[in-house]
Amino acid sequence: MSDSKPVILTCAQPTGVLTIGNYLGAIKNWATMLDDYECFFGVVDLHAITVKYTPAELRKNTLSCVAQYIACGLDPERSNIFIQSHVIGHTELAWLLSCITPIGDLQRMTQFKEKAAKLGFKVADEEDANGLRFSHEGARAQASVNSGLLMYPVLMAADILLYNADAVPVGNDQRQHLELCRDLAQRFNHTYSDTFTIPEPFIPKAGARVMSLQSPDRKMSKSDENQNATLYILDDPKVLKKKIMSAVTDSGSEIVAREDKPGVSNLLQIYSAMSGREIAEIEDALQGKGYGDLKKEVADAVISVLEPVQARYHELIADKAYLESVLKSGAEAAQKRAYKVLGKVYRKAGFVERPR
Ligand code: TRP
Numbered sequence: 001m002s003d004s005k006p007v008i009l010t011c012a013q014p015t016g017v018l019t020i021g022n023y024l025g026a027i028k029n030w031a032t033m034l035d036d037y038e039c040f041f042g043v044v045d046l047h048a049i050t051v052k053y054t055p056a057e058l059r060k061n062t063l064s065c066v067a068q069y070i071a072c073g074l075d076p077e078r079s080n081i082f083i084q085s086h087v088i089g090h091t092e093l094a095w096l097l098s099c100i101t102p103i104g105d106l107q108r109m110t111q112f113k114e115k116a117a118k119l120g121f122k123v124a125d126e127e128d129a130n131g132l133r134f135s136h137e138g139a140r141a142q143a144s145v146n147s148g149l150l151m152y153p154v155l156m157a158a159d160i161l162l163y164n165a166d167a168v169p170v171g172n173d174q175r176q177h178l179e180l181c182r183d184l185a186q187r188f189n190h191t192y193s194d195t196f197t198i199p200e201p202f203i204p205k206a207g208a209r210v211m212s213l214q215s216p217d218r219k220m221s222k223s224d225e226n227q228n229a230t231l232y233i234l235d236d237p238k239v240l241k242k243k244i245m246s247a248v249t250d251s252g253s254e255i256v257a258r259e260d261k262p263g264v265s266n267l268l269q270i271y272s273a274m275s276g277r278e279i280a281e282i283e284d285a286l287q288g289k290g291y292g293d294l295k296k297e298v299a300d301a302v303i304s305v306l307e308p309v310q311a312r313y314h315e316l317i318a319d320k321a322y323l324e325s326v327l328k329s330g331a332e333a334a335q336k337r338a339y340k341v342l343g344k345v346y347r348k349a350g351f352v353e354r355p356r
Contacts, residue, residue: 007167008037008202011084011156014058014065017232018072019344020302021210023309024035024273027073029169029204038081038333040163041069046084046091050148051115066323068233070312089338093158096349097184098151100191105183106150110176116145132158135283157181161188161201162338167202175201194347203219208273213247216262234310237303244299245292255286255294264291267298274301290340 018026033039043065046059062083070076084090106112153176160168160181170178178201185196210220214229222232228243235243250261257265257279271294272279286294316323347353 005036005038007040007163008033008167008169009040009042009160009163009199010123010169011047011159012065012069013048014043014045014062015048015332016061016222017211017234019065019220019222020231020270020274020306021208023072023210023233023306024160024210025039025204026069030074030079034075037167040165040192040337041074041079041081041330042084042087042159042334043069043082044156044159046083050146052154063320063323064317067316070316071328072233073311076330077190080330080333081326082334083327085269086327086331086339087162087334088266089162089335089342090155090158092342094151094155096345097157097188098154098163101154101180101184103150105180106153107278109153109180111173112150112152115149119145129311145335153177153180154184157184158290161185161196162341163334164197164337166197167200169202169204180234182243186326188345195344195348208269210270210273211262211266213243213266216248216266231302234307234313235306236309240302240306241299245295247295249291253290255285255289255291259337264294267294269299271298272299274305311352 043062045058048061066081066083069081074081096297153231156174156177157177157180160178168178168181178199182198185198189195189198212218212220212224212226212229213231214224214226220230222230228246230241231240241259244267247263247267249263252261254261255264255268257264257268268279270284271277271282275282286297
C-alpha cells in the first residue's frame with residue numbers, strides 16, 4: 001500500500017447483525033474506496049460501552065462484526081481492519097480533545113439528546129432546529145446520564161483525527177458528529193499550530209435506499225420493533241423468504257416503481273440492487289404478473305446473493321486464527337500511524353518527551 005494515497009477512515013459499532021441495507025451500502029462504496037484510498041476500518045468497541053451491555057456479548061459481537069464485514073467483501077488484504085481498543089491513542093487523544101470541547105456543544109448533539117431521551121428522560125414538546133429540547137425536568141434528569149454518552153462524539157473525533165484521515169464516509173445521522181470533529185481539529189490547529197488534517201465527509205455514490213418491509217416510508221433499521229420489517233444478512237433463507245413474502249405492498253396490482261407505490265418500489269429497489277438488473281428491465285419482465293410473483297423473485301435474488309456471504313461468514317467465525325491474524329496486522333498498521341500523530345500532538349500540547 002502506498003503512502004501517497006489519501007486516507008479514509010470508517011468505523012462501525014459492533015451491534016449485532018448487519019442488514020441488507022448495510023450490505024448494499026458497504027459493497028458499493030468499498031469497490032472505489034479500496035482502490036483509491038488507504039483504508040482504515042475500525043470496530044469501535046469503546047463506543048459500545050456507552051450504553052448498557054454485557055461483556056461476553058460485546059466480545060462475541062465484536063468478532064462477529066469483523067467476520068461479517070469481511071464476508072460482505074471488505075478485503076483485509078487491501079484495508080487495515082482493526083479493533084479500536086487494540087490501538088493505543090484513541091482514548092488518549094479523546095482526553096486532549098475533551099479539554100477543548102465546550103460541554104454545551106456536547107449537550108446540544110441531536111444523537112445525545114435522543115439517546116438520553118430513550119433512557120427515559122422527558123423532552124419538551126417543542127422542538128428546536130436541532131431536534132429535541134429538554135424540559136427543565138428533563139434537563140435535570142439528563143445530569144444523571146453517564147458522561148461517556150456525552151463524550152461519545154469526542155471519542156469519535158479522536159478516532160478520525162488520530163489517523164489524520166482525509167475523508168470519512170458518514171451517513172446523515174453522523175454528520176453533526178463529523179462537524180464537531182472538524183471544529184475540534186480547527187480549534188486545536190489554531191491553538192497549537194497546524195497538526196490535524198481537516199476531514200471531509202466522503203459522499204458515497206447514491207446507493208439503494210432500502211426501506212422497511214412493513215412500513216416502506218421508513219428506512220430499514222436494526223432497531224425496528226417489528227422484526228419482519230428488516231432483512232439481516234445472516235437470516236436463514238427460509239426466514240428471508242418468509243419476511244419478503246409478507247412485505248407490505250400497495251393497492252392496485254401493477255408492478256412499477258412509483259411514488260404512490262412505496263412498498264412495490266422498495267421491493268423493486270432491493271431486487272435491482274441484489275441482481276444488478278435495471279428497475280425498468282425488471283418491470284418489463286414482470287408485466288402481467290402479480291405481487292406474489294414479484295416477491296418470489298425478490299426472495300430468490302436476495303437468497304442467491306446472501307448464501308455465499310453466509311457461507312463465508314460461518315467459515316470465518318470458525319477460523320479464529322485467521323481472524324486474529326487479520327486483526328493483528330490491522331492493529332499494527334493502525335498503531336504505527338496512530339503513534340506518529342499522537343507523538344506530534346503530545347509535543348504540540350507541551351508534554352515532556354518520554355525518555356528513551
Ligand atoms: N458513531 C458512529 C456510528 O454510530 C461510529 C463511529 C465511531 C465512527 N467512530 C467513528 C464512524 C469514526 C466514522 C468515523 O455509526
